[in-house]
Amino acid sequence: MSETPRRGRWQTPYTLERLLEVAVRVFTERGYDGTSFQHLTQASGLSRSSIYHHVESKEQLLRLGLERALEPLMASTTEEGATTGRALDRLSYLIKRNVEILAAELPYVKLLLSVHGNTETERWALEQRRTFDKVIAGVVQEAIDEGDVRADLDARTTARLLFGTINSLAEWYKPQRGRKPDELADQICAMILRGIQT
16 A cells, blocks of 8 residues: 655655665664654654555664664575685675675665664674674684685684775775675775785
């Protein structure tokens, strides 16, 4: 079911997907704690009751937005390219996939990177990120053990630096103007791995 918003702010019928886009933008700009339902109604042009028609709470919108970033990110760790072959190849695959996911879900990744753990949903998201970090650190350690990554590097620190570099793309990457995600992924992967290989 769709609904035309009041005041004509949207040119397309109201949908949960469109509401989520607006909510994620407002959460990222104002911070989740600094966003009220009034801010959401003003940004969307929807009444409070219209928003409640599709979600039960502001925090449910937060959860839906974070899932858009986390679900593909976590799924990437179980894909064939991330689970078969030498560890360095798997690490390369995960780096490229992370860049692709960031480019495809940029607003939602920005939201993920902005959470602080003040709500149950934020704490859940941070725990998911920690789980992802552990997977990456494990792959780095395997690459060290296989002799493809320098033995003087700490796996956990290296993993954090690698994906901290990738996450920094959220601050400046513009999908409409920048390089294609696959080209950017190849360039970043080459630059990052060159510094840690034996």
